[in-house]
Amino acid sequence: TGSYIHRKMWCLDDFQIGRPLGKGRFGAVYLAREQKSHFILALKVLFKSALEKAQLEHQLRREIEILSHLRHPNILRFYNYFHDRTRVFLMLEYAPRGELYKELQRCKCFDETRTATYMEEISDALIYCHAQRVIHRDIKPENLLLGLRGELKLADFGWSVHAPSLRRTTLCGTTDYLAPEMIDGRPHDENVDVWCVGVLCYECLVGSAPFDAPTRLETFRRIKEVRLVFPVWVPDGAKDLISKILNHTPSLRLPLKEIMEHPWVKCKSRRILPPVHKDVNACGV
Numbered sequence: 029t030g031s032y033i034h035r036k037m038w039c040l041d042d043f044q045i046g047r048p049l050g051k052g053r054f055g056a057v058y059l060a061r062e063q064k065s066h067f068i069l070a071l072k073v074l075f076k077s078a079l080e081k082a083q084l085e086h087q088l089r090r091e092i093e094i095l096s097h098l099r100h101p102n103i104l105r106f107y108n109y110f111h112d113r114t115r116v117f118l119m120l121e122y123a124p125r126g127e128l129y130k131e132l133q134r135c136k137c138f139d140e141t142r143t144a145t146y147m148e149e150i151s152d153a154l155i156y157c158h159a160q161r162v163i164h165r166d167i168k169p170e171n172l173l174l175g176l177r178g179e180l181k182l183a184d185f186g187w188s189v190h191a192p193s194l195r196r197t198t199l200c201g202t203t204d205y206l207a208p209e210m211i212d213g214r215p216h217d218e219n220v221d222v223w224c225v226g227v228l229c230y231e232c233l234v235g236s237a238p239f240d241a242p243t244r245l246e247t248f249r250r251i252k253e254v255r256l257v258f259p260v261w262v263p264d265g266a267k268d269l270i271s272k273i274l275n276h277t278p279s280l281r282l283p284l285k286e287i288m289e290h291p292w293v294k295c296k297s298r299r300i301l302p303p304v305h306k307d308v309n310a311c312g313v
């Protein structure tokens with residue numbers, strides 16, 4: 029019995045639509061429940077007119093192609109998609125504990141255990157992505173969601189819709205997470221994702237991004253110089269890890285496997301892995 033939610037054709041009438049979870053340029057994300065199985069999911073709605081105007085249809089097809097092959101506990105699951113005359117609908121896993129960036133704003137910064145656990149989770153997710161030759165390229169707190177047990181869910185492989193509240197990102201997105209080679213427009217590889225893991229680790233522990241500056245230009249300058257300044261209270265183990273990741277030369281950055289095995293991550297992380305289940309459960313999903 030193939031799992032129910034992966035059945036071939038879906039349409040809007042198969043769902044009861046709940047509250048909006050986020051809104052953005054191309055559409056919005058709604059909480060939704062599948063009528064027969066009562067399966068809860070996030071339904072991302074993209075307007076074809078907006079996609080056509082921005083010439084993004086082909087990118088959406090590529091994103092859907094990539095997403096449909098990714099299955100990992102720390103990657104937000106993409107189940108299926110369908111469309112009507114005016115809209116494209118993506119059936120996505122619902123992350124019950126919301127957006128990491130909101131949690132970071134609420135807590136100001138995270139302790140070592142929480143940060144090291146996120147480092148282990150996101151590194152494992154990226155090892156999996158890179159093994160499929162998928163580079164996320166846009167890792168930042170805004171694109172990270174939290175699962176039932178607070179585990180990280182890497183989301184939004186290209187389609188960021190924004191939650192109703194004002195986002196911290198400036199007009200064209202935050203520059204804090206750009207790797208040096210991205211700023212110079214040089215060709216970039218998987219190591220741009222590794223750079224972002226270093227920036228994320230710093231921001232989770234400190235509460236602000238490492239190269240944060242009053243102007244975008246100054247931020248770019250600090251990124252290219254890799255001007256890393258740690259508050260005195262940042263633990264040595266974390267400073268060691270972040271300094272080994274944020275290397276200007278992409279190939280010299282600490283590989284993801286070694287991030288997971290770093291002494292500070294090994295000793296501080298409290299990662300919980302969900303029980304490995306076949307793709308079918310109680311409600312046939």
Ligand SMILES: CC(=O)NC[C@@H]1CCN(c2c(Cl)cnc3[nH]c(-c4cn(C)nc4C)nc23)C1
Pocket residue numbers: 049050051057070072120121122123124125126127170171172173183184187188189190191
């Ligand atoms: C990566 C990305 O696209 N972020 C923007 C969209 C906003 C809601 N989206 C969700 C998506 Cl795509 C999936 N699950 C979610 N869960 C929530 C959420 C849960 N709470 C308690 N509060 C919220 C908000 N939101 C989502 C994604």
